[in-house]
Amino acid sequence: MEQVPLSHVLILSSCLFFLGIYGFFSRRNMITMLMSIELILNSININFIAFNKYLYPHQLEGVFFTLFIITVAAAEVSLAIAIIINLYRKFNTIDVEDTNTMKF
């Protein structure tokens, strides 16, 4: 693993991050937008782990940040899916363009 420079790991994670950004802004379905958010969170986890391993190997802070990000992501996904199911009951669709009752 020492032959892989740090910048290659970071470029991999930034490619994944901007893939997630592209999916989040171009999709209209709420569940696929949620999948893009998962991609974004995972790319950030790779960043934390890589910085911890390459730059600060005497500490464990990147591992803890990754742990808390995974926990918050689990909470976020469960809430988002509850909201999506409730929305589907009321509007019979989960397309963000069709659910515009509160749009200004």
Next chain:
Amino acid sequence: MSASAVMFYILGALVLTFGVLTVFTRKIFRAAVYLLLSLIGIAAIYIIMDMQFIAALQIVIYVGGIVVLIIFSIFLTHQAGERLPSRLPKHLLWSILLSGVGLLLATHILYHFSYKPSIEPAIEHSVKNIGTQLIDFRSYGYVFPFEVVSILLLAAMVGSIIIAMKTKKN
């Protein structure tokens, strides 16, 4: 080039390929399965970085929990085999612009930045060290965020049950 470096590049290519397929496919169930494969690839990257604990958590929570939850909600809200509607041209233009410019800027900065690793002796990233520092309350421990995040999980659990509950019609 060592074997682990070759493995890293192969796994990175796999993760990016499945990520692209997740974002671009028109069938929602296939998108969920591609996301699953991409997350397993990321867990393998953690393993070749010597972070076995994080890799196990990634498999248990993301692959075993979150993706299964997403697949359940797909089955609750979609007909089998229907294709997603096409993207709006305005959204497509803005998202291509945003992600393309951002990716160019980020890779340029990341490639030309000089990183300074610390020279202190490395410690082992074992489960023992992680657990000891996680529930330590004296020297740079993480016991307070640990408790806060447990309350957050409880609140999210209760909240999602309340939100998704069926209301009785009067």
